[in-house]
Amino acid sequence: MAERFTKSMARNIYLGGSAFFVLLFLALTFDTQSRAMPERDNRDQLTEQVVRGKHVWENNNCVGCHSLMGEGAYFAPELANVFDRRGASDSEVFKAYMKGWMNAMPTNVPGRRQMPQFNLTDQEIEDLAAFLEWTSKIDDNGWPPNIEG
Amino acid sequence: MKYESQRVAMPYFIFALILFAGQIVFGLVLGLQYVVGDFLFPEIPFNVARMVHTNLLIVWLLFGFMGATYYLVPEEAQTELYSPLLAWILFWVFAAAGTLTILGYLFVDYATLADVTMNKLLPTMGREFLEQPTITKIGIALVVVGFLVNILMTALKGRKTVVNIVLITGLVGLAVLWLFSFYNPGNLTLDKYFWWFVVHLWVEGVWELIMGAILAYVLIKITGVDREVIEKWLYVIIAMALITGIIGTGHHFFWIGPPEYWLWLGSVFSALEPLPFFMMVLFAFNMINRRRRNHPNKAAMLWAMGTAVMAFLGAGVWGFLHTLAPVNYYTHGSQITAAHGHMAFYGAYVMIVLTIISYAMPIMRGRPYGNSNTAQILEMWGFWLMTISMVFITLFLTGAGILQIWLQRIPESGEALSFMATQDNIALFYWMRFVAGCFFLAGLIVYFGSFFIKGQASPAEEVRGPATEDA
Numbered sequence: 001m002a003e004r005f006t007k008s009m010a011r012n013i014y015l016g017g018s019a020f021f022v023l024l025f026l027a028l029t030f031d032t033q034s035r036a037m038p039e040r041d042n043r044d045q046l047t048e049q050v051v052r053g054k055h056v057w058e059n060n061n062c063v064g065c066h067s068l069m070g071e072g073a074y075f076a077p078e079l080a081n082v083f084d085r086r087g088a089s090d091s092e093v094f095k096a097y098m099k100g101w102m103n104a105m106p107t108n109v110p111g112r113r114q115m116p117q118f119n120l121t122d123q124e125i126e127d128l129a130a131f132l133e134w135t136s137k138i139d140d141n142g143w144p145p146n147i148e149g
Numbered sequence: 150m151k152y153e154s155q156r157v158a159m160p161y162f163i164f165a166l167i168l169f170a171g172q173i174v175f176g177l178v179l180g181l182q183y184v185v186g187d188f189l190f191p192e193i194p195f196n197v198a199r200m201v202h203t204n205l206l207i208v209w210l211l212f213g214f215m216g217a218t219y220y221l222v223p224e225e226a227q228t229e230l231y232s233p234l235l236a237w238i239l240f241w242v243f244a245a246a247g248t249l250t251i252l253g254y255l256f257v258d259y260a261t262l263a264d265v266t267m268n269k270l271l272p273t274m275g276r277e278f279l280e281q282p283t284i285t286k287i288g289i290a291l292v293v294v295g296f297l298v299n300i301l302m303t304a305l306k307g308r309k310t311v312v313n314i315v316l317i318t319g320l321v322g323l324a325v326l327w328l329f330s331f332y333n334p335g336n337l338t339l340d341k342y343f344w345w346f347v348v349h350l351w352v353e354g355v356w357e358l359i360m361g362a363i364l365a366y367v368l369i370k371i372t373g374v375d376r377e378v379i380e381k382w383l384y385v386i387i388a389m390a391l392i393t394g395i396i397g398t399g400h401h402f403f404w405i406g407p408p409e410y411w412l413w414l415g416s417v418f419s420a421l422e423p424l425p426f427f428m429m430v431l432f433a434f435n436m437i438n439r440r441r442r443n444h445p446n447k448a449a450m451l452w453a454m455g456t457a458v459m460a461f462l463g464a465g466v467w468g469f470l471h472t473l474a475p476v477n478y479y480t481h482g483s484q485i486t487a488a489h490g491h492m493a494f495y496g497a498y499v500m501i502v503l504t505i506i507s508y509a510m511p512i513m514r515g516r517p518y519g520n521s522n523t524a525q526i527l528e529m530w531g532f533w534l535m536t537i538s539m540v541f542i543t544l545f546l547t548g549a550g551i552l553q554i555w556l557q558r559i560p561e562s563g564e565a566l567s568f569m570a571t572q573d574n575i576a577l578f579y580w581m582r583f584v585a586g587c588f589f590l591a592g593l594i595v596y597f598g599s600f601f602i603k604g605q606a607s608p609a610e611e612v613r614g615p616a617t618e619d620a
Contacts, residue, residue, distance in 0.1 A: 005381070006381070007311075007377060007380055007381040007384065010381045010382075010384035010385050010388065011311075011384045013384070013385070013388045014384045014385075014387055014388035014391070017388050017391060017392040018387075018388065018391035018392065018395070021391060021392055021395040021396055022391075022395060024395075024396065025395045025396060025398070028396075028399075028410075028414070029342075032342070032402075032407045032408060032411075033339070033342070036407065036408035037338060037339070037406060037407065037408075040338070040406055040407075040408065041336060041337075041338040041339075041406050043336060046335065046336055050335070051335035054335055054337060054340075055272060057275065058263075058272065058274055058275025058276065058333075059259070059260045059263040059264075059268065059274065059275055060259060060260050060275070061196045061197075061200065061259045061274075061275050061280060062196075062275070063196075063275065063276065063277050064194075064195065064196025064197070064199050064200055064277075064280070065194075065195050065196045065199075067482045068337075069337075069341065069404055069405045069406075069482075070404055070405075070481040070482030071277060071341065071405065071482065072277050072482075073195070073196065073199055073277070074482060074483065074484060074486070074487055075182070075183070075195050075196075075199070076195075076568070077567075077568040077569065078482060078568065106190070106191065108187075109187075110187060111185060111186055111187060112186045112187060113182070113186030113187070113195070113569075113572075114186060114187050114190040114191070114194070116190075116191055116194050118260070131337075134337075135337055138337070138338055138405075138406050139406065140404045140405060140406060141403060141404055141409060141412065143403070143404035143478060143481065144404075144481075144482075144558070145478060145479060145558050145559070146558065146560065146561060146562040146565045147562040147563075147565075148557050148558075148562070148565045148566065148567055148568060148571075149568060
């Protein structure tokens with residue numbers, strides 16, 4: 001770097017640049033959270049059951065194998081659209097599917113990836129189903145590209 | 150070593166390396182579970198092994214950063230550490246809490262762990278990388294606060310160098326952003342948005358300050374170049390890191406709910422995120438070319454160059470590959486993400502910690518000019534084995550990812566293969582990745598072996614001397 005460019009100039013770029021972008025980021029966060037998100041995340045349908053379902057999801061570390069909206073582990077299928085993929089976008093069909101699935105685990109097929117038996121109650125499975133159904137309806141700019149997730 | 154209290158860095162480094170070994174062993178378990186699905190099932194299901202693998206990484210890097218800080222802050226400030234006793238107490242607290250948490254993951258069912266640690270009172274568990282029980286999260290916060298007090302008290306009473314200021318800014322940022330790990334609302338979109346305040350703003354924000362400061366310190370020491378020059382570079386690098394990286398957070402906001410303007414903001418700014426890493430490459434090689442002496446610790450110099458190059462490849466190039474929104478639409482949450490994650494973490498953060506260990510450990514062990522030639526040759530074998538293995542791990546995962554996208558993502562619904570059918574089709578790549586992982590473990594064993602060779606190197610030879618007094 002040429003001598004004309006001094007250390008204090010470099011420091012000012014760092015301080016000014018980072019201060020500006022921190023403030024811009026906070027402003028964008030404010031806009032995203034206060035204006036945009038209420039219209040995009042269906043928070044009017046965010047029932048207590050959905051929140052209970054989120055805790056079932058978390059307390060069993062589901063994200064340790066699955067992804068949800070593309071985030072998590074990549075060992076097992078994406079679940080943000082499983083309501084559409086396996087539940088035919090119908091709450092009752094999906095609940096029935098979930099009960100059947102969760103109770104059939106693990107398959108114990110030799111050499112295949114295994115999902116543990118979590119011993120969830122029927123209520124917990126319904127809560128989880130409600131959470132996954134709610135999640136499937138978030139406006140996520142049209143991701144994933146197809147039903148397979 | 151100019152100050153006796155710097156020696157408190159030693160237990161931090163040793164414990165970091167022990168956890169590193171654990172991380173690699175669990176990495177191999179995971180790699181095998183990808184192809185032999187029921188391996189160790191139901192004793193260690195995939196989610197448990199993954200949690201151990203990623204949490205060990207985070208914790209050992211924190212141990213490494215803390216060790217680096219305890220080592221370099223007193224020397225930069227030209228004073229003894231404020232309280233070596235506090236550093237020792239916090240070491241044992243953090244080591245015990247970390248070990249207990251990992252044992253909890255392994256021996257207690259996760260839902261039971263959530264129950265007995267009273268996750269209900271303040272639910273924070275069950276989110277990727279933030280799986281720790283709430284009580285562990287509080288413990289981490291307390292340890293970091295104690296650590297920061299110790300470091301600030303040291304830095305404030307001594308010489309204020311740019312290296313110290315940047316390092317401490319990064320560490321304070323790390324601590325402040327950690328607080329977002331306690332925010333877990335019932336609304337998933339809010340949860341995800343602020344989850345990235347910890348994850349992204351750590352690794353693509355404040356951790357880059359920590360990395361830059363450690364790299365600058367090691368370069369001052371081994372090249373003997375005037376610190377004025379090095380500090381100017383450091384400012385420019387961290388300026389680039391924050392100017393691109395903060396709004397660059399937007400590349401995580403594409404598909405999790407936030408509005409469409411993030412598609413543009415995230416794409417443009419994160420496309421610039423390779424810049425600070427590219428500058429680190431120029432920085433490291435330039436300083437080494439302008440060196441005023443040939444430091445006898447050649448292994449440390451190799452790590453310093455290696456971390457710059459591998460961080461640029463892993464974080465910069467592999468990040469850029471899938472960061473533009475139209476590309477990320479297909480690659481998001483695929484094996485491409487895993488490929489990038491592996492090389493970026495190894496290149497930027499594993500290697501910077503191994504750089505400072507390579508420089509500082511011999512000095513703390515009474516070998517001021519570095520380890521003997523034999524030890525250094527072995528260490529460099531470890532460097533190449535681990536680094537080349539990581540390149541192959543990344544390439545195989547990238548291959549797996551491209552095929553996964555081709556089979557599962559690009560075709561229309563109805564024609565695309567299901568997730569599991571796709572996984573079966575790309576198993577060959579997972580096998581190759583597993584083999585590369587075994588070579589990585591071999592490299593780690595060689596690297597560890599280098600610590601057990603006696604003897605030391607002879608003093609530095611000045612080439613364009615004299616080196617600055619700092620060096």
